[in-house]
Amino acid sequence: MNSVVRPRRRRFTLLIVFAVLASMAGGGVLWYLRVGQWEESTDNAYLAGNLVTVSAEVDGPVVRIGAEENDHVVAGQELALVADGDLLLTLDSRKQMLALAVQEVEARRAQVERARSELNLKEITHRLAVEEYDRRKRLAARKMVAQEELDAARTRAEETNGKLETSRRTLAEAQVRAGSGELASHPMVTAAASSVRSAWRALRKAPVLAPVTGTIARRRVQLGQRVAPGTPLFSISEDGSSWVEANFKENQLRNMRPGQPVHVFSDLYGEERVLEGHIASIGAGTGAVFALLPAQNATGNWIKIVQRVPVRISVTSGLDAAHPLPMGAGLHVDVDTHERSAPRTASTERNAPLGSSSVYDDRDAGADALVAATIAAARSTSSPP
Secondary structure (H helix, E strand, O other), X not given: OHHHHHHHHHHHHHHHHHHHHHHHHHHHHHHHHHOHHHEEEEEEEEEEOOEXXXXXXXXXXXXXXXXOOOOEEOOOOEEEEEOOHHHHHHHHHHHHHHHHHHHHHHXXXXXXXHHHHHHXXXXXXXXXXXXXXXXXXXXXXXXXXXXXXXXXXXXXXXXXXXHHHHHHHHHHHHHHHHOOOOHHHOHHHHHHHHHHHHHXXXXXXXXXXXXXXXXXXXXXXXOOOEXXXXXXXXXXXXXOOOEEEEEEEXXXXXXXXXXXXXXXXXXXXXEEEEEEEEEEEEOOOOOOOOOOOOOOOOOOOXXXXXXXXXXXXXXXXOOEOOEOOOOOOEEEEEEEOOOOOOOOOOXXXXXXXXXXXXXXXXXXXXXXXXXXXXXXXXXXXHOOO
């Protein structure tokens, strides 16, 4: 009896196993036909964004630090201050140079008046000498003066003519050196004024400002540290500049196109927090191409490795202040590849700058007023009482 039941149970068990495997295979086929062939996924993805490096622009020790790591800052906020004592001395020196330039131009213009007066005197002297020579010629024709007197009169006329030409050239040279326009437009004054403006701009560079609004990701400066122009001081994660960098295998890119919708969830929040977005662009090279030591095949010891290509994904919803994601956070990406009619590469032209900052636009503010005040003070001291 037992020998008859066992084969029946075995067949029944095999039938159940076969049915389960068949249903699993059928489910897999059905999933592939309805979902799998239209979806590409990867967990080799992370959150990226603009990481703005803020550097020192002048030389000197840091005397104040106004922001710490993880602080939220706004564009134009002071992050640090470099000591500006030397910059103030430089500005004062440039102001003195401008005052000297103004006085020099005033002196040259006074020399023009002096040269003009000397020219008038030389013209009168030459005219008298010519008249005297003419009289001597008329008297010599009547044999009323000696030849020596006529020669002396001619010599005086020629001598005064030479001095007159010299005075004319001296006046012309003085006029060129003094200029004929406004005092502020004279080359010596404009060059000195430019030096003052440069020193003024350098002084305005002592405060280190945040060029963008965002979060301090890293502080690299300490109080009292001496910095030089170009020394990185802070790194700011810019608000609203995040995107997803997903690295897909090259055999996953066949049906992927820019514009395809993307679902993203993070390791931090899991599938309870889904980010929505779309493919912005597909990388022009694999990660190996841009590696520090790229693979070389010339030796012949080539090992076939499936490469990964970075795909940039623009996030359209899901990122907010209530659910922050740190840069570099691990993500899982699912791409819906139903729409495959778009070209593989985006062909849009950028008509606007990728980024801009206006926090440095007002560094010349006040420079023109300072130059004008310096010129006015120099003119008042050089004017005769």
